[in-house]
Amino acid sequence: xxxxxQRAGLCRELGQTRYTDxxxxxxxxxxxxxVHYSVSGLTDLLPRVGYSYKLTAAVxxxxxxxxxxxxxxxxxxxxxxxxxxxxxxxxxxxAAHPTHNTRATHVWTETGKERPLLTVSGRERVNLNAAxxxxxxxxxxxxxxxxxxxxxxQRRYEKLLAAHPEGPIRVICNNARYYKNKALNAWLDKKRLxxxxxxxxxxxxxxxxxxxxFLRQKIINTAFYRTKGQFKTAVLDFFDRLPEFxxxxxxxxxLKFHVLDSQSNS
Numbered sequence: 001x002x003x004x005x006q007r008a009g010l011c012r013e014l015g016q017t018r019y020t021d022x023x024x025x026x027x028x029x030x031x032x033x034x035v036h037y038s039v040s041g042l043t044d045l046l047p048r049v050g051y052s053y054k055l056t057a058a059v060x061x062x063x064x065x066x067x068x069x070x071x072x073x074x075x076x077x078x079x080x081x082x083x084x085x086x087x088x089x090x091x092x093x094x095a096a097h098p099t100h101n102t103r104a105t106h107v108w109t110e111t112g113k114e115r116p117l118l119t120v121s122g123r124e125r126v127n128l129n130a131a132x133x134x135x136x137x138x139x140x141x142x143x144x145x146x147x148x149x150x151x152x153x154q155r156r157y158e159k160l161l162a163a164h165p166e167g168p169i170r171v172i173c174n175n176a177r178y179y180k181n182k183a184l185n186a187w188l189d190k191k192r193l194x195x196x197x198x199x200x201x202x203x204x205x206x207x208x209x210x211x212x213x214f215l216r217q218k219i220i221n222t223a224f225y226r227t228k229g230q231f232k233t234a235v236l237d238f239f240d241r242l243p244e245f246x247x248x249x250x251x252x253x254x255l256k257f258h259v260l261d262s263q264s265n266s
Contacts, residue, residue: 006033007049014051022046065261067199072257075196076205079170080255083135088168091141091160093131094208095148095176098220100124100231105221118224126235129156131171132208137253138242139163140211150181157193169193172207175200204260207253214252218245 002010010029019025022042029035037045046052083090102119109115129152130142141159145152160169173179173195188195203209219238225231242249 002029002033002035002045006035009033011049011051014046018056063201063204063260064199065259068202068205068257068259071199071202071205072259076172076257079172079196080134083170088170089164090134091131091169091171092134092207093129093153093156093171093173094206094212095127095129096208096212096215097125097127097148098215098231098235100126100225100228102224103221105217107222118226120224120226124228126232127152128235129153130208130211130239131156131160132211132253134172134207134255137207137211137249138246140239140242142239144236148178150178150184153178153181154184154187157188157191161191161193167192170196172196172198172205174198174203174206202260205257210252211249214245214249 009032013028013032014025017028019028022039025042025046026037026039029037079088079090082088101121101123102117107115127145127148128142129145129148130140133139141156141163143152143156143159145155157171160171169192171193175197178184179195179197198205215235215238219234223234225234
């Protein structure tokens, strides 16, 4: 058994060092405190001291917490308030390129047995340029294209303008080069639609990133598609099925954002 001081030391070590398995943790305890734990013993101990085994969270190494906080307070909050009051509509935009390449994932499996999933090693992609309504996450306008560029972005914006024939439209987007294309911005000068750029390295502030993750969980990571055609059909049908996922989307697409700070995650 560990004393309270030893437990505190273990927690500090787990917080400072990334241990990928129980054996390495057991080795540290043996060297540091001369206390020997089995794998099953650590399986019981670590949850009791507040630790669970989970994936690390990817943080862009140049994420700036101060810039993200300023954007949320000074730019995004007023825009969302206008949208809630019916004075404008706010969309989050992003592109994705789902690849026809089966990935293994975690599913409930009977103990002692394996749960096989057929795989393909394709490299063909479905290129999507999409925008999600901040206050109605089942309302997504997409452009499926051979190449995500300024032209596909303009087609997506034309769909937003058609869906909202009156009032200002604000589109929250990242700093991809096609958003700053001269021809696209010349076209936008005459429109009610304005692009609002996120701070660099801030995917956590874009609701579309959450939708792409939801797409992977629902469609890509849990099924096998023998042909690219089957894969593409399933991906595109996902957008038609969004009302079916209404409750899940409402909880996942809440307008609460976690600020990332690369300086505190080194």
